[in-house]
Amino acid sequence: MANILIVEDDLDIHNVLEEILKKAGFTYSHVYSGSEAMLLLEKNKYDLILLDLMLPALSGEKIISQVSDTPIIVISAKISPSDKVNALSLGANDYLTKPFNKDELLARINVQLRNSKPLNKDLSYKDLKLLNDNRTLLIGENKINLTKTEYAILKHLIINQKEVVPKNKLLDLISNDTLDGDENSLKVHISNIRKKLKKYSKNNYIESIWGIGFKMS
Amino acid sequence: MANILIVEDDLDIHNVLEEILKKAGFTYSHVYSGSEAMLLLEKNKYDLILLDLMLPALSGEKIISQVSDTPIIVISAKISPSDKVNALSLGANDYLTKPFNKDELLARINVQLRNSKPLNKDLSYKDLKLLNDNRTLLIGENKINLTKTEYAILKHLIINQKEVVPKNKLLDLISNDTLDGDENSLKVHISNIRKKLKKYSKNNYIESIWGIGFKMS
DNA sequence: ACTAAATCTTAAGCTTTTCTTAACTGGTTT
DNA sequence: AAACCAGTTAAGAAAAGCTTAAGATTTAGT
Secondary structure: OOEEEEEOOOHHHHHHHHHHHHHHOOEEEEEOOHHHHHHHHHHOOOOEEEEOOOOOOOOHHHHHHHOOOOOEEEEEOOOOHHHHHHHHHHOOOEEEEOOOOHHHHHHHHHHHHHHOOOOOOOOEEOOEEEOOOOOEEEEOOEEEEOOHHHHHHHHHHHHOOOOOEEHHHHHHHHOOOOOOOHHHHHHHHHHHHHHHHHOOOOOOOEEEEOOOEEEEO | OOEEEEEOOOHHHHHHHHHHHHHHOOEEEEEOOHHHHHHHHHHOOOOEEEEOOOOOOOOHHHHHHHOOOOOEEEEEOOOOHHHHHHHHHHOOOEEEEOOOOHHHHHHHHHHHHHHOOOOOOOEEEOOEEEOOOOOEEEEOOEEEEOOHHHHHHHHHHHHOOOOOEEHHHHHHHOOOOOOOOHHHHHHHHHHHHHHHHHOOOOOOOEEEEOOOEEEEO
16 A cells, blocks of 8 residues: 655645544654654655645755655645646645545545556666765765755656756755745756866866756766 | 647637647647547547547547556646546546636747657648748758748748748748848848759759749748 | 754856847848 | 747846855754
């Protein structure tokens, strides 16, 4: 049976969700904050995430951006179309507003589970390989230590290696809200990654797509 | 760009859906009954179906049961959880109730399209092909780098390849401030695109319609 | 809880790419 | 012919990217 992660800080709803999943026969883990969620997500593999948006410590949106290989159903009190559009664009697969109907939730959970292909994304590109410890990169035989942010950026680029990754997608991986100055920060991270790569390979790997974003090359 | 099938018997909503898809740059077919839908589905391949439930001739539920390889978003006036659960269990991937929000619909459409991978349908005209990376054009085998603006202009022309695109439509794609001097700028962009095209083909591709705008030819 | 180390962000200066402006040419319409 | 529109070119402005270094923040170890 599927393994589900509940991320919800409201105690009542949290309990309701647990109840629903338990009755339906799912196994699940459950946390009350975004940061706890990230800790678990780094360690374990889930088939689905039920995610609140307004969370302490780390917003739901940030989590959506950082998760790429697990389907997410957002369950939020935010009912405005722009909130929905935002979450769905960032990578959520579905969006339910509170209060939700138990049976509808279960049906939507089953949609996600039946659609999720057993795809274990390979985190390698050419002679680069990301270890799943969130900080190590191999170039051929050489180990390179990355920071958490550098790892997240490179992971995102490698998973979408066929496509151009827009800057704002990458920005979601890093900053905490301030959408202005962050672009600069992203540039620095990219620069630092390139510097580390340059030590071991003449290859450039990360190509800038002017005005749009970046892409593995 | 994705190819979508609209199945909706209510004339008003049908038109609204067409409008939304057209503006978003999708290609689509559209029918007013379940039986028509099945005819098209047997002949053609679609990336997504927007489906009403209460249809003449053949119910939406029937269609859901018969379709297995194309994602379906139900758009229905039926708001009860049991109807939703039913449609989702039968095989629909999402369920929106009328009246729906245009942006939310688009976001949910994009969720379905991004999850059903090979969505790399590139725009093409004759031997021109725009890759969906926002900057690359293929003429036959030859790669040409376009700028963001050049790409936007050419994309617009190719999407509306049957029609004359007025200059002011194209102007909207570039800067939004000075509505005067921009016409000059557009001319330069067109000129630059033509120059790049000329390197690889004798064809002119972009035809000027005197006093009105441009058109692929 | 304190300190040191690691990491992230901000700022600045410099480079590259893209966009706009302007000037000139030539064709079209009335 | 005059007014208007289209096409090309070149130059400078504007925007985006790169790198470095310093200050701020976070993390980890004691």
